[in-house]
Amino acid sequence: MTKELLLLRHGKSDWATDTDDFHRPLKNRGKRGAQKIGLWMLQNQQVPDFVISSPAVRAITTTEKACKVMGFKARSIMRDERVYMAPPEELIDVIRSCPAEVRRLMVVGHNPGMEQLLVLLADQQVDIPKDGKLLPTSTLAILSVNGAWKNLSANQSRLLNVVRARGLSDKFPFPDLDSTELRERPAYYYYQSAVIPYRLANGKPEVLVINSSSGKRRVFPKGIIDPALTPYESAAKEAFEEAGVKGVVDEEILGEYYSDKWGAKCHVLVYPMEVTEIIPEKIWKEKHRSRKWIKIEDASQHIENADLLLIVDMLSKKLRKG
Numbered sequence: 001m002t003k004e005l006l007l008l009r010h011g012k013s014d015w016a017t018d019t020d021d022f023h024r025p026l027k028n029r030g031k032r033g034a035q036k037i038g039l040w041m042l043q044n045q046q047v048p049d050f051v052i053s054s055p056a057v058r059a060i061t062t063t064e065k066a067c068k069v070m071g072f073k074a075r076s077i078m079r080d081e082r083v084y085m086a087p088p089e090e091l092i093d094v095i096r097s098c099p100a101e102v103r104r105l106m107v108v109g110h111n112p113g114m115e116q117l118l119v120l121l122a123d124q125q126v127d128i129p130k131d132g133k134l135l136p137t138s139t140l141a142i143l144s145v146n147g148a149w150k151n152l153s154a155n156q157s158r159l160l161n162v163v164r165a166r167g168l169s170d171k172f173p174f175p176d177l178d179s180t181e182l183r184e185r186p187a188y189y190y191y192q193s194a195v196i197p198y199r200l201a202n203g204k205p206e207v208l209v210i211n212s213s214s215g216k217r218r219v220f221p222k223g224i225i226d227p228a229l230t231p232y233e234s235a236a237k238e239a240f241e242e243a244g245v246k247g248v249v250d251e252e253i254l255g256e257y258y259s260d261k262w263g264a265k266c267h268v269l270v271y272p273m274e275v276t277e278i279i280p281e282k283i284w285k286e287k288h289r290s291r292k293w294i295k296i297e298d299a300s301q302h303i304e305n306a307d308l309l310l311i312v313d314m315l316s317k318k319l320r321k322g
Helices: 028-043 057-070 088-096 113-121 231-243 296-301 306-321
Strands: 002-009 050-053 104-109 139-146 157-164 191-201 204-211 222-224 245-249 255-261 264-278 291-295
Touching (some): 002 113, 028 057, 028 139, 057 104, 088 104, 088 113, 104 113, 113 139, 191 231, 191 245, 191 306, 204 231, 204 306, 222 231, 231 264, 255 306, 291 296, 296 306
Parallel strands (some): 002 104, 050 104
Antiparallel strands (some): 002 139, 139 157, 204 291, 245 264, 255 264
């Protein structure tokens, strides 16, 4: 049975950061490149059945960015330490361990191993482009493989295509693949969920506000709905990351509003969350945001969005009714 092997080199990394090689992050260009490749794969029916990634930050971020665009669940990605800076022979061992039933496998890794693997596997001479780069960052190679993964060996795969993110459109269709409207970010970016964290203090409701990423205003935790999560699960995730709180999120939306971002309107679903735990500041990753409990009736002094304030008022009435 013919199988397909997708080899993806990680996106452009940020050498300006003061960190070791393993933890070096992607530049914004690298993130966009991964998303562009993910869109191309979705548009061309190249979504993998199984994904193996180097655990290095620049590689796993590339993998997650591409997979989210494809709708592939990030939690299903296998992180394999052997892929990190591996020579081609070791990469072949990784591929041989892939489950037999997988038809389309994607491996995300690093050069020079990935380029060497491509040349080693191909049953024909692989022409090197004029720029001398066979697999520059955010580039995908697709090979046809005959036989079982466990029997993978040199010179027995056919190179079908090499796709560079650099040559793809910088825009993404919205709201679906057939749409003519193009936006700056993948479609899922424009669907977000927010949470209003609340508690009762001496029997009176309070809500938790945090600083926006710019630090110029107060907001409630909000973020892109992770394709692998439900909207309310994403809201809980944002509450933990941005505000450092855990609690019980109501699965029924409290309200919805629209927010301007990335050159268009984001549709935001809002959920109430009763806070049950406050993460200590010393282990709260985004403590630079600051957080503040306020009386629910004072929300208008901190929150600018009029539609969101109406939703806060709905929560206030709901809590007072018990």
